[in-house]
Amino acid sequence: MFLINCPFCGERDQSEFSSGGEAHIVRPKQPTELSDDEWAEYLFMRKNIKGIQFERWNHAHGCRKWFNVVRDTSNDKILSVYKMGEKPPVNYK
Amino acid sequence: MKNKYSIFSLIKNALSQHENWQQAWGNPEPKKEYEAIIVGGGGHGLATAYYLAKKHNLKNIAVLEKGWIGGGNTGRNTTIIRSNYLWDASAGLYDHALKLWESLSQELNYNVMFSQRGVMNLAHNLQDVRDLKRRTHANRLNGIDAVWLNTEEVKKFCPIINTSPDIRYPVLGGTLQRRAGTARHDAVAWGYARGASDMGVDIIQNCEVKGIKRNGDKVEGLETTKGFIKTNKIGVVAAGHSSVIANMAGLKLPLESKPLQALVSEPVKPIIDTVVMSNAVHAYVSQSDKGELVIGAGTDSYVSYTQRGSHNIVEETLKAILELYPIFSRMKMLRQWGGIVDICPDASPIISKTNIKGLYFNCGWGTGGFKATPGSGDLFAHTIANDEPHKLNAAFNLNRFVSGDLVDEHGAAAVAH
Numbered sequence: 001m002f003l004i005n006c007p008f009c010g011e012r013d014q015s016e017f018s019s020g021g022e023a024h025i026v027r028p029k030q031p032t033e034l035s036d037d038e039w040a041e042y043l044f045m046r047k048n049i050k051g052i053q054f055e056r057w058n059h060a061h062g063c064r065k066w067f068n069v070v071r072d073t074s075n076d077k078i079l080s081v082y083k084m085g086e087k088p089p090v091n092y093k
Numbered sequence: 094m095k096n097k098y099s100i101f102s103l104i105k106n107a108l109s110q111h112e113n114w115q116q117a118w119g120n121p122e123p124k125k126e127y128e129a130i131i132v133g134g135g136g137h138g139l140a141t142a143y144y145l146a147k148k149h150n151l152k153n154i155a156v157l158e159k160g161w162i163g164g165g166n167t168g169r170n171t172t173i174i175r176s177n178y179l180w181d182a183s184a185g186l187y188d189h190a191l192k193l194w195e196s197l198s199q200e201l202n203y204n205v206m207f208s209q210r211g212v213m214n215l216a217h218n219l220q221d222v223r224d225l226k227r228r229t230h231a232n233r234l235n236g237i238d239a240v241w242l243n244t245e246e247v248k249k250f251c252p253i254i255n256t257s258p259d260i261r262y263p264v265l266g267g268t269l270q271r272r273a274g275t276a277r278h279d280a281v282a283w284g285y286a287r288g289a290s291d292m293g294v295d296i297i298q299n300c301e302v303k304g305i306k307r308n309g310d311k312v313e314g315l316e317t318t319k320g321f322i323k324t325n326k327i328g329v330v331a332a333g334h335s336s337v338i339a340n341m342a343g344l345k346l347p348l349e350s351k352p353l354q355a356l357v358s359e360p361v362k363p364i365i366d367t368v369v370m371s372n373a374v375h376a377y378v379s380q381s382d383k384g385e386l387v388i389g390a391g392t393d394s395y396v397s398y399t400q401r402g403s404h405n406i407v408e409e410t411l412k413a414i415l416e417l418y419p420i421f422s423r424m425k426m427l428r429q430w431g432g433i434v435d436i437c438p439d440a441s442p443i444i445s446k447t448n449i450k451g452l453y454f455n456c457g458w459g460t461g462g463f464k465a466t467p468g469s470g471d472l473f474a475h476t477i478a479n480d481e482p483h484k485l486n487a488a489f490n491l492n493r494f495v496s497g498d499l500v501d502e503h504g505a506a507a508v509a510h
Binding site: 014039043044046049074076 | 347348
């Protein structure tokens with residue numbers, strides 16, 4: 001349980017949000033060209049990092065907008081929040 | 094077995110004030126090299142080592158455990174054992190485990206307190222009724238005992254359930270598997286540790302894996318906090334930390350690790366003599382031998398390795414428990430905890446080879462791995478020893494996420510995710 005600083009609404013309880021999982025997984029440009037291995041990679045394989053992870057969240061019980069979060073999954077500390085389409089902060093790798 | 098537990102050993106040790114009981118398992122330093130190394134000393138890992146030594150004649154085996162035996166998810170689950178899964182592949186896997194449970198205490202010469210008190214799954218709406226009836230039919234076709242109970246029969250089987258038709262989620266019936274039940278969870282880990290150690294398996298606690306050494310497409314050994322250990326076969330049974338170990342070998346798995354919570358109440362006199370699960374309202378409850386209510390909650394929606402979990406999850410579970418069992422309204426909860434579970438997209442486990450030679454994974458058990466402990470260990474040992482899966486775990490390979498041949502047990506088989 002933690003607070004998330006929604007870039008549109010400000011700091012709210014995590015229970016207002018829904019997690020969209022790993023961020024920056026790019027939708028294939030030409031799905032018809034994809035091999036089975038590439039589909040598996042896109043659909044199922046996840047980094048599932050213990051440590052600093054880039055992820056998507058949706059303010060489901062608020063403004064209902066999507067945005068990105070940098071969070072340390074080993075202690076649930078949120079390090080940065082940025083809007084969809086913005087470049088991820090470079091100081092976390 | 095060197096020091097067999099029996100009525101005679103109990104009497105003998107009673108005469109010396111129980112001060113001379115032997116250690117249940119050894120505490121060796123790691124050797125330089127092993128035939129096979131199991132990463133993770135939980136129930137599944139220890140069972141794997143046990144069956145490798147017992148059925149496949151490997152003697153030079155080590156189990157590496159980051160913490161201590163019984164300190165991970167083996168000691169954190171709600172101990173429910175059942176095999177009433179919908180699909181044939183799952184039914185085969187879980188019923189294999191259930192059959193091993195039925196003779197496990199004798200097999201290990203260790204009382205795992207397996208109690209076939211039955212598991213009842215409740216239906217709260219018309220779709221639940223249809224799904225659960227379909228599942229009882231599927232179960233019976235697979236030789237798994239299952240019966241459908243109507244509301245009156247549910248009430249008769251577990252009288253404290255509120256079957257009033259005007260509650261938010263009325264009880265419209267349920268399924269019952271009588272062979273299902275519970276077991277003492279840490280005794281399972283201890284029993285397997287003792288049995289494996291007795292056959293010469295080195296159980297090495299407080300030894301964390303830091304890296305996997307690869308030579309091309311095969312493994313050569315493990316970097317650990319106790320130095321480098323050489324081996325050609327590595328079986329990873331690291332539950333929530335499977336992805337962390339996979340990353341060390343440059344492998345990605347279809348897993349997400351999430352906190353799953355459980356809680357126990359203050360101990361009370363016997364009030365519920367079975368296990369009742371309800372997926373729709375997401376609550377399941379049984380009573381331990383100490384008298385505590387053992388309550389399972391859900392997972393958080395986000396990836397986390399914190400072993401805590403959110404308060405709102407517990408709140409929702411307790412709301413559901415209170416509606417179904419108004420008699421518990423004055424009870425106090427004593428403890429709450431979380432464990433990290435690794436969930437596959439199809440809510441089925443992975444017991445599989447990988448494309449790296451000598452590297453095997455047993456993971457993805459999600460929220461329901463405890464019930465499979467003996468079967469999982471047996472089949473994973475077979476997979477490691479023969480470098481190919483047993484027919485019961487062939488469907489649970491890693492390649493199913495590429496081929497699309499998933500074993501989709503989400504919701505369909507009363508998997509409480």
